[in-house]
Amino acid sequence: MSLKRIRLLIWKEFIQLRRDPLLIRLLLIMPVLQLILFGYVVAVDVRNLSTAVVDLDRTATSRSLESAFSGSGYFTITQQLASENDLRPLLDSGVVKVALVIPEGTQDRLARGEAAPIGIIVDGSDSQISAIGSGYASQIVAQFNTDRRDALGIQLAAPGIDARVRVMFNPTLDPINTMIPGLIAAIMMISLLAIMSQAVVKERESGTLEQMFVTPIKATEYLIGKLTPYAALATAQMLLVAAGGLFWFKVPFNGDFWVVFTGLFLFMFTCLGLGLLISLVSRTRHQAQQAVMFIMIPTMVLSGFIFPIQSMPAIIQPLTNLIPLTWALQVLRGAFVKGSGFEALAVPMLALVGFAVIIFGAAIVATRRRISE
Amino acid sequence: MRQALIRIGAIVRKEFRHLGRDPRMLLAVVIMPVIQLLLFAYAISFDVDHVQTVVIDLDNSPASQRYLRQYEASPFFDVVARGRSLADVDSAFDHNTAQVAIVIPSGFSRTLAADESAQVAVMVDGSELNAAKVSQAYSVALNQLYSQELTRDWADAQGLDLSSLGLLEPRIRTWYNPERRSSDFLIPGLMAVIIAIVTVQQTAVTLVRERDLGTQEQIEVSPMRRIELMIGKLLPWTLIAFLDVALITVLGRTLFGVPLRGAAPAFALGAMLFVFASLGMGLLISALAPTLDSANMIALLVAFLPSFLLSGFAFALDQIPVWLQWISYGFPARYMVTIARGVFLKGAGFTELWPEMAALALYALVMLLISAVLYGRRSSR
Numbered sequence: 001m002s003l004k005r006i007r008l009l010i011w012k013e014f015i016q017l018r019r020d021p022l023l024i025r026l027l028l029i030m031p032v033l034q035l036i037l038f039g040y041v042v043a044v045d046v047r048n049l050s051t052a053v054v055d056l057d058r059t060a061t062s063r064s065l066e067s068a069f070s071g072s073g074y075f076t077i078t079q080q081l082a083s084e085n086d087l088r089p090l091l092d093s094g095v096v097k098v099a100l101v102i103p104e105g106t107q108d109r110l111a112r113g114e115a116a117p118i119g120i121i122v123d124g125s126d127s128q129i130s131a132i133g134s135g136y137a138s139q140i141v142a143q144f145n146t147d148r149r150d151a152l153g154i155q156l157a158a159p160g161i162d163a164r165v166r167v168m169f170n171p172t173l174d175p176i177n178t179m180i181p182g183l184i185a186a187i188m189m190i191s192l193l194a195i196m197s198q199a200v201v202k203e204r205e206s207g208t209l210e211q212m213f214v215t216p217i218k219a220t221e222y223l224i225g226k227l228t229p230y231a232a233l234a235t236a237q238m239l240l241v242a243a244g245g246l247f248w249f250k251v252p253f254n255g256d257f258w259v260v261f262t263g264l265f266l267f268m269f270t271c272l273g274l275g276l277l278i279s280l281v282s283r284t285r286h287q288a289q290q291a292v293m294f295i296m297i298p299t300m301v302l303s304g305f306i307f308p309i310q311s312m313p314a315i316i317q318p319l320t321n322l323i324p325l326t327w328a329l330q331v332l333r334g335a336f337v338k339g340s341g342f343e344a345l346a347v348p349m350l351a352l353v354g355f356a357v358i359i360f361g362a363a364i365v366a367t368r369r370r371i372s373e
Numbered sequence: 374m375r376q377a378l379i380r381i382g383a384i385v386r387k388e389f390r391h392l393g394r395d396p397r398m399l400l401a402v403v404i405m406p407v408i409q410l411l412l413f414a415y416a417i418s419f420d421v422d423h424v425q426t427v428v429i430d431l432d433n434s435p436a437s438q439r440y441l442r443q444y445e446a447s448p449f450f451d452v453v454a455r456g457r458s459l460a461d462v463d464s465a466f467d468h469n470t471a472q473v474a475i476v477i478p479s480g481f482s483r484t485l486a487a488d489e490s491a492q493v494a495v496m497v498d499g500s501e502l503n504a505a506k507v508s509q510a511y512s513v514a515l516n517q518l519y520s521q522e523l524t525r526d527w528a529d530a531q532g533l534d535l536s537s538l539g540l541l542e543p544r545i546r547t548w549y550n551p552e553r554r555s556s557d558f559l560i561p562g563l564m565a566v567i568i569a570i571v572t573v574q575q576t577a578v579t580l581v582r583e584r585d586l587g588t589q590e591q592i593e594v595s596p597m598r599r600i601e602l603m604i605g606k607l608l609p610w611t612l613i614a615f616l617d618v619a620l621i622t623v624l625g626r627t628l629f630g631v632p633l634r635g636a637a638p639a640f641a642l643g644a645m646l647f648v649f650a651s652l653g654m655g656l657l658i659s660a661l662a663p664t665l666d667s668a669n670m671i672a673l674l675v676a677f678l679p680s681f682l683l684s685g686f687a688f689a690l691d692q693i694p695v696w697l698q699w700i701s702y703g704f705p706a707r708y709m710v711t712i713a714r715g716v717f718l719k720g721a722g723f724t725e726l727w728p729e730m731a732a733l734a735l736y737a738l739v740m741l742l743i744s745a746v747l748y749g750r751r752s753s754r
Contacts, residue, residue, distance in 0.1 A: 022663055026670040033674060037682045041693050050691065092719055094711075097691070121546045124558075129689055135510040142517050165512050168466060170499030173509075178500055194673070198666060283395075286578060289669055290401040293570065298412055306687075307417045308503045310424065310472075316416050330469065337500040344467035 005217050009225025017229065027195075031187050031237040035244045038183050039176055042306055046132045052079035052087060052096040059107035065118070068144050069100060074136040087121065097123045098133050110148075169254075169338045177252065180245030181332035182305045187241050188264065189271050189325055192234045193296065196275025197288040199226055200367075205285060219368045227272050234268065255335030259342060263331035266352035270324045273360035280366045299325050324359075327351040380597050384605025388579075392609070402575065406567045406617045407624065413563050414556040414629055417687065422449050424504050427471040429456040434482035440493070443519050444475060449511045462496060472498040473508050488527065490520075557632065560625040561713035562686035564618060564644070565706045569651050572614045573676030574669070576655030579606050580748070581668045599748060607652050614648040634720035643712035643726065646733035650705040651676070653740025660747040680706035705736050 017024060051069065055062050069075045079096055081087065090096045101119030109116035120137045122130040170177050203209040212222065245251045274295065282288035301307060302316070303325035309317060320326045330348040334340035342349065392399050426444060430437050444450040453471060456462065465471040476494040484491040495512045497505045583589040592602060625631040633640075654675065662668035682688060683697070684706035690698060701707050708729040715721035715729075723730075 020664045020667055022667045023670060026667060026674065030670070030674060033678065036697075037678055040697050041682045041688050046689065046692055048692075092721065092725065094691075119546065132506065135507065139510055139513060142514065146517075165495040165497065165509055167497045167499040167505055167509065170502075170505070173499055173502060173505055175502050178502055190673075194670065195666075198669075285665055286582070287395065289574075289578075290405075293574070294401070294405065297409055301412050301416050308501065310501070310504055312416045333500055334467075334469070338467065338498075340467050344464075347468075 002221060005221050006225045006228075009217070009222065010228050013226065013229040027191060027233060027237065028240070030191065031240045032244070034183060034187060034190075035241055035248075038179055039245075039249055042175070042179060046129060047074055048076040049074060049097045049129060049133050050078045050095065051075040051098040051100060052081055052090055053077050054081045054084050054087065054099065054101045056104040057102045057106040061107040061110060062102040065102060065141075065144055066100070068140050069137075072136065072140050074133070074140075075100075084119075091121070091123055094123070097129050098137070100137075176245075176249045177337055178333055180241070180249060180251045181336035182329050183245070184238050184241050185264065185267060185325060185328040185332050186300070186305055188234050188238050188268060189299065189328075190296065191237050192230060192268070192271040193275045193278070193292045195230050195233070196227075196272055197278040197282070197292050198285055199230065200276065200279035200370075201282050201285050201288045219364075223276075223364060223367055227276075230275075231268060231272060234271075238264065251336070253336055254339035256339070256341055259335040259340070259345060260332060262342075263328060263335070263345075263349065263352060266349070266356045267324060267328040267331075269356040269360040270352065273356070273363035274324075276363040277359065277366060280363070280370055299323055302326070304329055321351075324352065324355045327355070376596075377598070377601055380601050381605040381608070384597070384602060385608045388606060388609040402571050402613050403616065403620075406571065406621060409567055409570075410560070410563060410621055410624055413559055414625075417559055423451045424449060424473050424508050425453045425471040426450040426473040426475065427454040427456055427461065427465045428452055429459065429461060429474065429476045431479040432477050432481035436482035436485050437477045440477065440481075440519065441475070443515055447511070447515060449507075466496075466498050472501050472504045473512070475512075485523070556625075556629045557718060558714075559687065560621070560629060560631045561717040562684065562710040564621050564713050565647065565684050565709035566680050566686055567617060567621060568614050568644070568648060568709070569676045569680035569706055571617055572610055572648060572651040573655040573658070574672045575610055575613075576607065576652050577658040577662070577668045577672040577676075578665055579610075580656070580659035581662055581665050585665055600745065603656065603745060603748065607656070610652060610655075611648055614651070615645075618644045618648075631717060633717055635716035636722035637716070639722045639726055639730075640713065640716040643709065643716070643730055643733065646730060646737055647705055647709040647712075649737035650733050650740060653737050653744060654705070656744040657740055657747070660744045675704070679704040683707060684710045686710050702732075705733055708733050708736075 053066055053069075055066065066077060070077045075098060079090060081090075084101055087096075087099050087101075091099065099119075099121040101121065103116075103118065106116045106118065118141070120134065120141075122133045122137075124130045167173055200209065203212065217225075246253060275292075278288050278291045278295075282291055299305075302309075302312070302320045303323045304320065305325060309320050309326070312320070327348040331345050331352065334345050334348070338344075392402075428441055428444065430441060441452070445452050450473065454461075454465065456465070456474075459476065462474040462476065465474060474494075474496040476496070478492060478494070481491045481493070493516070495508075495516075497508045497512075499505045580589075583592065622633075626633060655672065658668055658671045658675070662671055679701070680686070683690070683701040683704055685701075686706070690701055690707065693701075711729050712726050712733075715726050719725075
């Protein structure tokens with residue numbers, strides 16, 4: 001193995017990268033853009049849902065129910081309507097997402113000790129909003145009932161349950177805290193696949209691959225020279241995302257640096273291997289690019305990066321184990337959010353080792369065969 | 374004019390021949406959308422149930438067992454393990470074997486028997502966000518219900534009538550999608566994402582590739598005019614995009630039973646305008662990008678990411694910061710998602726959706742014009 005040859009090859013890759021200054025800039029803009037998009041769009045808390053109120057009761061009770069809704073922070077009352085018929089156009093156009101209908105005589109019914117129904121309408125065309133909105137609405141009404149009973153001074157010496165619900169690790173339930181660790185792994189995968197997949201096929205298309213093989217360069221040297229620049233680029237992108245997450249979004253880091261490092265290191269080999277394999281199998285760069293998309297989309301959807309794995313049907317859940325990113329996410333989220341160590345993360349770590357060995361190994365074998373052909 | 378049509382026809386044939394030569398590409402533009410549809414429709418959902426729950430019953434009495442049965446009976450919680458001490462909670466959370474832990478302290482039954490409120494700890498793993506949010510709400514509700522049940526039992530035993538209290542009863546109605554099926558919500562929006570991926574990405578590289586391969590000069594010395602080349606290049610992708618739209622619509626209707634409540638022509642027109650807008654965007658990238666790599670990367674940045682994240686397809690746009698909302702208006706995908714969802718779910722037609730259609734038409738026009746001008750300038754150099 002000759003270090004000089006490797007160095008020359010790395011140099012050559014960098015020269016080629018520099019020839020397209022736009023590409024370098026794009027490679028650095030991409031993580032920033034993704035940080036912004038994922039940080040502000042995906043990791044958004046459902047709050048301040050625009051709500052219309054149809055108050056047909058117009059009493060102290062109905063007003064205090066309204067203020068219970070607007071005071072919760074989950075609902076913002078933007079419209080006061082005189083009739084239920086006015087709701088349809090507002091929900092149709094999406095101006096309001098939730099409507100609260102308080103029928104006439106609600107206060108009287110309560111005073112008579114009857115059950116008083118109130119209507120809560122949620123826009124089901126957005127499943128996240130309808131699920132979370134209706135959950136919060138029932139919680140607010142339940143609290144309203146309890147408060148009302150307390151205010152009436154009814155003290156029952158009855159047995160009851162006093163449940164203390166505590167959210168561990170991420171008490172504010174801020175989505176960004178689980179998004180950033182995932183994004184670090186996802187960025188690495190996206191950019192390594194996007195560039196690595198083009199690496200060999202590009203040389204083949206321009207015919208420089210044959211030239212390479214008549215030089216004294218060996219397969220291992222070729223691989224190291226080819227992989228190092230891209231690994232360095234991906235690392236730079238990852239650091240950018242990590243810095244943005246820690247300093248801009250103020251994501252807490254509770255874990256061990258070495259756990260994160262080991263996990264990412266293993267995952268990097270998996271991604272490099274995957275990119276290389278695509279590059280070797282594809283005949284044109286266009287094919288390579290399509291193959292990347294073919295892998296990226298299921299990975300994004302099934303890994304649990306954006307959509308929770310638990311919410312997937314039982315048949316699909318085992319499939320998620322075949323995706324390397326799933327395991328990388330477990331390691332990163334475990335370390336970032338829960339502060340888990342090597343012992344607790346042994347299974348995902350071993351899975352990552354397995355993927356790295358198999359995929360990277362296959363890539364090396366395939367490259368050697370290609371070169372010796 | 375006839376000459377022009379012949380020349381355009383030649384380019385269209387050439388493009389299709391390229392496609393035919395590379396069956397994998399054809400696979401990519403026809404089979405991929407189907408796979409994506411199945412993937413998104415089956416796998417994506419924000420509904421949470423069967424949350425793995427570990428219970429630690431330090432009281433171990435009939436009262437605590439009766440309380441725990443509430444969790445076992447609920448479809449929301451899946452009691453997967455019983456622990457002996459609080460250390461079991463840590464280990465279950467660390468190893469991801471449970472997301473919720475319920476700890477009943479010893480003395481639970483004694484407190485209840487003394488007609489007092491017994492404390493119970495419910496711990497939720499906050500690193501699983503959706504599960505945590507919903508678990509929190511459900512455990513509060515479950516405990517409230519059980520408390521009421523206990524109170525009622527107690528009142529019955531004491532011979533008291535509690536019905537005089539009066540309660541507000543929330544009646545929750547979900548409009549447009551009463552069963553809250555995620556696929557109804559996602560499939561119409563998915564069209565925008567899939568069309569954007571197929572069309573922008575493909576057209577973005579089409580002109581750059583000619584440049585890279587050196588066939589650009591050959592075309593330029595032919596009598597072909599630039600506008601003809603552009604039309605010829607775009608036509609095959611327009612056809613493929615329409616095919617994809619039709620495919621997704623048919624599969625969505627038959628396989629997933631997505632309702633089509635509105636005016637189908639409105640949807641067809643919207644989809645057509647969106648396809649043109651996307652093609653214009655791809656062409657613009659193609660005219661601007663110096664290399665294939667950059668073209669790919671830009672396509673990823675301006676087509677895939679915004680149509681996935683800034684279109685409202687899965688993530689609510691009115692929840693994001695205002696400055697990002699303004700940016701989202703700069704990408705065509707959000708209009709398409711509004712049109713698709715409006716027609717499929719809300720039964721909307723031209724009267725409700727004309728602003729979105731106008732926006733898409735304007736977008737397509739501007740994109741195609743700019744890229745025509747840019748492309749012209751580039752080749753005359």
